[in-house]
Amino acid sequence: MRTIATLTRRELAAYFASPLAYVFVVIFLTFAGGLTFYVGGFIERGQADLAAFFQFHPWLYLFLVPAIGMRLWAEERKTGTIEFLMTLPVGAGQAVTAKFLAAWLFTGIALVGTVPLWITVSVLGDPDHGVVATAYLGSWLMAGGFLAISACVSAATSNQVIAFVGAVAICFLFMMSGLDLVQAAFRGWAPDAVLQAVRDLSLLGNFDALSQGVVDARNLFYFASLIALALVVNTAIVEMKRGR
Amino acid sequence: MQPLLELTGLTKRFGSILAVDRVGFAVARGEVVGFLGPNGAGKTTAMRMTAGFLPPDAGSARIAGFDIVDETRAAQARLGYLAEGAPSYGDMTPDALLGFVARVRGLDGATARRRRGEVVDRLSLARVLDQPIETLSKGFRRRVGLAAAILHDPEVLILDEPTDGLDPNQKHEVRTLLSEIAGGKAIVISTHILEEVDAVCTRAIVLAGGRIVADALPAELRQQAPNHNRVTVALDADHRDRLIAALRALPNIADIAEAHARDGRIRLTARPVRGAEILGAVRAAADSAEVPLDEITTEHGRLDDVFRRLTTAA
Numbered sequence: 001m002r003t004i005a006t007l008t009r010r011e012l013a014a015y016f017a018s019p020l021a022y023v024f025v026v027i028f029l030t031f032a033g034g035l036t037f038y039v040g041g042f043i044e045r046g047q048a049d050l051a052a053f054f055q056f057h058p059w060l061y062l063f064l065v066p067a068i069g070m071r072l073w074a075e076e077r078k079t080g081t082i083e084f085l086m087t088l089p090v091g092a093g094q095a096v097t098a099k100f101l102a103a104w105l106f107t108g109i110a111l112v113g114t115v116p117l118w119i120t121v122s123v124l125g126d127p128d129h130g131v132v133a134t135a136y137l138g139s140w141l142m143a144g145g146f147l148a149i150s151a152c153v154s155a156a157t158s159n160q161v162i163a164f165v166g167a168v169a170i171c172f173l174f175m176m177s178g179l180d181l182v183q184a185a186f187r188g189w190a191p192d193a194v195l196q197a198v199r200d201l202s203l204l205g206n207f208d209a210l211s212q213g214v215v216d217a218r219n220l221f222y223f224a225s226l227i228a229l230a231l232v233v234n235t236a237i238v239e240m241k242r243g244r
Numbered sequence: 245m246q247p248l249l250e251l252t253g254l255t256k257r258f259g260s261i262l263a264v265d266r267v268g269f270a271v272a273r274g275e276v277v278g279f280l281g282p283n284g285a286g287k288t289t290a291m292r293m294t295a296g297f298l299p300p301d302a303g304s305a306r307i308a309g310f311d312i313v314d315e316t317r318a319a320q321a322r323l324g325y326l327a328e329g330a331p332s333y334g335d336m337t338p339d340a341l342l343g344f345v346a347r348v349r350g351l352d353g354a355t356a357r358r359r360r361g362e363v364v365d366r367l368s369l370a371r372v373l374d375q376p377i378e379t380l381s382k383g384f385r386r387r388v389g390l391a392a393a394i395l396h397d398p399e400v401l402i403l404d405e406p407t408d409g410l411d412p413n414q415k416h417e418v419r420t421l422l423s424e425i426a427g428g429k430a431i432v433i434s435t436h437i438l439e440e441v442d443a444v445c446t447r448a449i450v451l452a453g454g455r456i457v458a459d460a461l462p463a464e465l466r467q468q469a470p471n472h473n474r475v476t477v478a479l480d481a482d483h484r485d486r487l488i489a490a491l492r493a494l495p496n497i498a499d500i501a502e503a504h505a506r507d508g509r510i511r512l513t514a515r516p517v518r519g520a521e522i523l524g525a526v527r528a529a530a531d532s533a534e535v536p537l538d539e540i541t542t543e544h545g546r547l548d549d550v551f552r553r554l555t556t557a558a
Contacts, residue, residue: 080331
């Protein structure tokens with residue numbers, strides 16, 4: 001545990017040691033705000049809720065989260081620091097967990113930057129704070145899911161561009177698995193149970209319920225198991241590619 | 245006594261290339277082993293396997309009794325390792341990096357502070373402690389890596405080219421440091437600078453084509469040089485025949501070569517049979533043959549020559 005905390009601290013500090021953190025937070029806040037007001041019609045809707053804000057999160061994350069995740073392992077491998085890290089008395093699982101946690105905390109920090117929007121709604125009207133809090137939780141969990149997938153892809157390559165493109169593609173499939181784009185590939189040959197299972201894997205579907213304030217154990221379990229599974233695969237990839 | 249570091253039949257294959265082929269040796273406390281070999285001989289691969297970065301295809305490595313594959317973390321806890329090129333996190337300062345390593349290694353606050361002070365002092369890092377590592381010169385970066393490797397005062401040190409990129413003064417400092425801490429440790433350093441072997445190593449292991457081709461004391465290795473203990477004398481050409489006759493009568497001389505110097509004198513070079521010491525005998529032979537020698541020199545042999553012979557034959 002102490003090792004994971006130490007590694008997480010180092011990773012998190014690394015974000016703020018370079019312009020990366022600031023650029024990311026500024027872009028995230030700009031896009032999140034811009035989409036909410038100009039595309040989501042936050043004001044025109046005349047409703048005291050943040051639906052206009054949260055509905056764009058999957059799309060924002062689709063591009064921004066792989067941008068964070070792409071460097072997690074690819075950069076270590078490229079610069080050779082992975083040899084430094086893996087010859088310290090640190091397990092691959094610990095390193096994988098710590099890197100994920102640091103990046104996830106970082107997306108959490110970016111998300112906290114949007115709280116003024118919540119305050120604005122509270123001043124203008126009387127939103128259901130429970131719904132907003134649940135939606136925030138759902139958004140953060142979804143970011144974690146995207147991130148765990150991105151970290152996994154990053155571990156498989158030393159090229160950050162490949163890591164980014166690969167992560168976006170896989171995250172996109174996970175997002176869309178409830179929609180025709182993916183369903184059509186299964187329809188006709190796969191039994192209905194498979195179609196349903198693929199639909200249940202949809203990040204969008206699981207996020208939608210949470211963003212509307214519905215706390216369902218199944219959705220929470222979905223994100224938790226998605227993250228856990230991705231981290232297990234991530235660890236396996238790191239072990240497998242050791243020194244190569 | 246159990247050796248601190250023990251490699252047994254370590255083997256690694258990359259595709260069709262056998263990078264490391266059944267490498268095995270043991271290093272006892274107090275030994276400093278120079279790990280030599282041309283580029284591509286498998287030094288780095290062997291060291292990476294020993295440090296637990298690369299899994300071996302066969303064989304094993306034990307650090308202070310712990311198997312690097314089965315008890316990786318216990319073994320790594322007792323190991324200080326400097327990877328080739330001393331990679332470290334460029335955005336961190338040496339101060340932050342050493343703090344991080346101390347925490348990962350589980351050093352308590354007081355020990356961490358004491359050790360950090362010691363390594364910063366020993367490696368002259370005080371001036372750059374707060375600069376990002378990526379902005380430092382190659383020499384400083386190497387020393388930061390070295391500081392991180394010895395911070396926890398490990399029993400076993402494996403250093404891949406610790407003096408690469410250092411200027412002569414810095415090289416000297418690092419060698420002095422290694423000699424001073426060597427007493428209680430088992431140390432392996434890879435290098436292709438042969439003077440380093442003379443300067444710090446108690447033993448030399450030469451690798452070529454993934455295999456150990458020599459494992460000896462530096463002095464023993466030098467005996468394999470073609471010119472080891474060769475004696476050259478300069479004399480007046482008139483005395484040539486008499487001295488040659490006297491030398492031929494000596495038991496330990498393998499052959500005699502002859503060269504004419506520009507000043508009309510002649511130089512005779514006597515090569516001993518392997519391992520023999522002939523300087524005294526040559527001098528005595530000249531005395532008893534009443535040949536005045538203008539000059540007499542003996543050669544110890546150069547490690548470079550031995551190195552080249554060992555590593556080009558394979």
